Amino acid sequence: MTDSEMRSRTAGQDDAPVTASKTADPDRKLLAEAVTINRPARELYDFWRDPTNLVSFMDNIVSIEPIDRDRSRWTVKAPAGREVSWESVITKDVPGEEITWQSAEGADVANSGRIEFRDAGRRGTVVRAVIAYDPPGGVIGELVAKLFQREPRIQTRRDLRRFKQLMETGEIATNARNPRILAGEGK
């Protein structure tokens, strides 16, 4: 369901995104986070479009291996030293503007999402991530907890902040006093 379809259900005038709705009841968990990055939209899109770049700022990703132009295999840390992986497929691609993806059939954690790059004039680019996923229980629930550290929204927000740091400053901020401490913290 698109934002505009969801929004049309709400009474009265409300320009707030559906992900901020108090009443909408989507069939999957739905979240969105936005960050403004002081770089051109096309530059950010180009960086994000190469999945091998995403590992540098996303926590808990072991590897992202391209299969073809639209498919990639994601491998993620799981509890008890295990790893789990799934295939992600780009289903819509508007160069410089947005990328939509979803997990291929049979994924342990079915997920889909969209990353948008909207020109924000002198402020740069508004980058918005919208993510939908099935919240699983049991062992898979543990995996999700690990995958997203605390909860998917917080993890998404932190990933976007690291993306911003990398694109604006060329590095990811850390308070680690030296590389040994940095390695000990796992990130």
Place this chain on the structure above:
Amino acid sequence: MKAITWHGKHDVRCDTVDDPAIVNPRDAIIRVTSTAICGSDLHLYDGYIPTMQKGDILGHEFMGEVVEAGPKSSLNTGQRVVVPFTISCGSCYHCSKTQYSACENANPADNQDIGREGYGHPMPGLFGYSHMTGGYAGGQAEYVRVPFSDVGPLVIPDESIPDDKVLFLSDILPTGWMAAENAEIEPGDTVAVWGCGPVGLFAVQSAFLMGAERVIAIDHFPHRLELARKFGAETVNFEESKVYEALMEMTGGIGPDAAIDCVGLEAHGAFADNIIDQIKASTFLGTDRIHAIRQVILATRKGGRVSMPAVYGGFVDKFPLGALMEKGLTLKTGQTHVQRYLQPLYAAIAEDKIDSTFLISHRMALEDGPLGYQKFHDEQDSYTKIVLKPGQAAGATAA
């Protein structure tokens, strides 16, 4: 290396810890030659600032020599630098507007959520000032890792200018200057300054440089009032005189045109509201004692300006919101955008327009830091400012 570390309320120690090293390309490593204990360090010492962890290295006023520079640092080994207490990336929108203490990138991504929950937005990155502000190791140490070293540190090219003259560029001098700037002083103004600690005394000097005709300084420590008088301020001792009544008479019933609160959350004095605030602080119902800012708002003239460089931590009540609105006051506040003021204030020091050495009362070895905290806390009248000198022999306290 040796470093002053926080272990809890009224418990700081000189510990041996891991040396720092280059982590990111824009980093530099500084060997500290001088580092001060700041009034806001006392808020950590007294346990008022949340998200401190045992073993955190303190200190946010420091300078020294570059001993190592990352591949993307603009600094070179051997350069002498003063390091701003605010860590700023120089690349985000806020930095581009010279709002350096609002930098969006210097606080690590995971730590940003702490400030966001309490304040609506993440806190800036600061050296040695809790995990809410990034969890960075501070400068009361032999060595410091300085992130974004191409943006913050000011190189002091003139070797004949001693540390004492430029050290305070790292915090209290620009903080006092921005405090006066936020008071939007016009020539001929009467300006009142609450608190004659280091920031208040620099605010007094700055206000005169900006054209104030009169500055009225308020404190209760005789020595600090004496220092304010040295710079031409009239003074009010709040233990001997009623502040509001004094200000009204001194200004012909108008009130000061602009007022600067250099006191903050640990205001002294046995006022009724102050006692209530203290009880609340000790029972964790609130952390801030806001006596000073209440008095500021009530005394400032109608249509006047209030500048609040003072540190406050959380939520308050009994705040004179009605007076703020009814009198049409402007309130400006914030952590200092240190990098914005480094060059002009350095020039003012080099031309002897600003005196920054009068403040230093004691110099101590780094190992004597814990004693320094205790003295600065308990004997504020005589311990106006302590500078720690790594490498100086322990026990050799010098005035």
